[in-house]
Amino acid sequence: xxxxxxxxxxxxxxxxxxxxxxxxxxxxxxxxxxxxxxxxxxxxxxxxxxxxxxxxxxxxxxxxxxxxxxxxxxxxxxxxxxxxxxxxxxxxxxxxxxxxxxxxxxxxxxxxxxxxxxxxxxxxxxxxxxxxxxxxxxxxxxxxxxxxxxxxxxxxxxxxxxxxxxxxxxxxxxxxxxxxxxxxxxxxxxxxxxxxxxxxxxxxxxxxxxxxxxxxxxxxxxxxxxxxxxxxxxxxxxxxxxxxxxxxxxxxxxxxxxxxxxxxxxxxxxxxxxxxxxxxxxxxxxxxxxxxxxxxxxxxxxxx
Amino acid sequence: xxxxxxxxxxxxxxxxxxxxxxxxxxxxxxxxxxxxxxxxxxxxxxxxxxxxxxxxxxxxxxxxxxxxxxxxxxxxxxxxxxxxxxxxxxxxxxxxxxxxxxxxxxxxxxxxxxxxxxxxxxxxxxxxxxxxxxxxxxxxxxxxxxxxxxxxxxxxxxxxxxxxxxxxxxxx
Ligand code: SF4
Ligand code: SF4
Numbered sequence: 001x002x003x004x005x006x007x008x009x010x011x012x013x014x015x016x017x018x019x020x021x022x023x024x025x026x027x028x029x030x031x032x033x034x035x036x037x038x039x040x041x042x043x044x045x046x047x048x049x050x051x052x053x054x055x056x057x058x059x060x061x062x063x064x065x066x067x068x069x070x071x072x073x074x075x076x077x078x079x080x081x082x083x084x085x086x087x088x089x090x091x092x093x094x095x096x097x098x099x100x101x102x103x104x105x106x107x108x109x110x111x112x113x114x115x116x117x118x119x120x121x122x123x124x125x126x127x128x129x130x131x132x133x134x135x136x137x138x139x140x141x142x143x144x145x146x147x148x149x150x151x152x153x154x155x156x157x158x159x160x161x162x163x164x165x166x167x168x169x170x171x172x173x174x175x176x177x178x179x180x181x182x183x184x185x186x187x188x189x190x191x192x193x194x195x196x197x198x199x200x201x202x203x204x205x206x207x208x209x210x211x212x213x214x215x216x217x218x219x220x221x222x223x224x225x226x227x228x229x230x231x232x233x234x235x236x237x238x239x240x241x242x243x244x245x246x247x248x249x250x251x252x253x254x255x256x257x258x259x260x261x262x263x264x265x266x267x268x269x270x271x272x273x274x275x276x277x278x279x280x281x282x283x284x285x286x287x288x289x290x291x292x293x294x295x296x297x298x299x300x301x302x303x304x
Numbered sequence: 305x306x307x308x309x310x311x312x313x314x315x316x317x318x319x320x321x322x323x324x325x326x327x328x329x330x331x332x333x334x335x336x337x338x339x340x341x342x343x344x345x346x347x348x349x350x351x352x353x354x355x356x357x358x359x360x361x362x363x364x365x366x367x368x369x370x371x372x373x374x375x376x377x378x379x380x381x382x383x384x385x386x387x388x389x390x391x392x393x394x395x396x397x398x399x400x401x402x403x404x405x406x407x408x409x410x411x412x413x414x415x416x417x418x419x420x421x422x423x424x425x426x427x428x429x430x431x432x433x434x435x436x437x438x439x440x441x442x443x444x445x446x447x448x449x450x451x452x453x454x455x456x457x458x459x460x461x462x463x464x465x466x467x468x469x470x471x472x473x474x475x476x
Pocket of ligand 2: 170171172173174175176186190191192193194195196197198236237
């Protein structure tokens with residue numbers, strides 16, 4: 001099996017080299033800047049991120065940077081910062097504090113280079129009528145003049161980075177998986193766009209790029225991660241990654257930073273001194289749709 | 305009389321001081337602007353009005369909406385020490401550590417804040433914690449945060465937006 005795979009890969013690489021040679025007009029492609037054609041051929045034959053070698057990853061990152069430069073005229077930095085050792089990320093959200101301001105959504109869209117035309121928003125803030133927990137009665141298109149509206153309470157939902165992610169089980173090509181620090185990621189170049197995962201996820205956390213994200217050059221966040229906020233192509237799935245490009249460098253996620261009410265608490269579940277651990281140990285916390293068995297790493301709590 | 309002597313003696317014997325007397329410093333760093341008051345500029349020569357009243361110039365900018373009418377300037381500021389804060393039952397507290405005063409009433413909130421369930425951390429999720437101090441988010445004279453306009457809602461499926469933003473180029 002392994003042998004077959006590697007020989008297939010060798011064959012593919014040969015093909016790539018040949019195509020590159022033809023496209024580049026017999027010039028040595030190493031010194032020449034890569035053309036768009038060469039890059040798209042190489043991307044077509046690119047392997048799954050999980051099995052790529054260090055050198056392959058380096059090339060892939062450079063290719064992503066070139067593509068964004070070509071398409072948007074913007075210099076970005078695409079990194080693949082690995083998980084920090086002894087860290088498992090968790091999130092807690094205080095429902096007494098959330099006032100439905102949607103500041104988190106706004107910050108998320110601009111941090112994560114989400115498409116502006118199709119409102120691909122990784123956070124959905126549900127306005128829930130008082131006295132019910134029935135998600136069918138919620139409305140996430142609410143456009144109140146002022147929040148909090150006296151009839152509603154607010155329930156923000158994003159990817160819960162489950163320990164038993166239904167999305168990962170559903171993916172037929174292993175384009176999505178759970179990393180060591182608990183973040184569930186997608187290799188956008190390996191995703192075939194079948195959308196099985198978005199059907200499997202109980203939290204509506206996956207969003208599909210039906211079209212190319214309509215990003216203006218000045219809207220692009222140039223600090224990107226391969227598995228996170230690099231500008232996506234049409235036809236791939238995307239989701240919240242707890243701002244992998246920020247949090248793996250010790251920064252806080254954009255939604256936590258933007259929240260004006262302090263409802264959002266982010267941290268390392270393995271650190272007994274962390275605030276998230278304080279909340280899990282001292283507050284009445286619950287998880288959404290726990291009966292689904294996906295073991296989310298996202299808790300809700302109230303001020304009591 | 306007898307009982308009060310006994311209880312006074314007992315109090316002296318108590319190893320711990322009453323909760324409001326000593327407050328240990330927060331175990332993490334605090335951030336946010338600190339506004340101190342220039343009361344002294346006038347109130348060295350002008351006696352303050354200690355009674356509750358409608359505030360007139362130069363105090364008319366302060367809208368006191370805290371404690372449902374039960375509180376007054378001198379509930380938190382003391383006539384002999386404008387450089388610091390002091391509640392009726394709290395120790396002298398400097399402006400950088402308002403939680404030591406706030407906690408005399410809002411002890412639940414301050415407890416949550418210490419643990420990390422109220423207010424918020426800033427900078428980094430790891431290493432030494434830095435959190436906003438109480439007064440960074442709450443105006444102490446009117447601590448309730450007013451309602452405001454939410455950010456715009458997501459687009460409903462099937463509606464068209466952003467025609468002007470080079471829709472044709474990027475395929476809508
Ligand atoms: S919330 Fe949905 S997308 Fe996120 S890990 Fe769980 S099943 Fe997957
Ligand atoms: S849309 Fe992509 S990530 Fe989701 S199941 Fe299909 S291939 Fe996997």
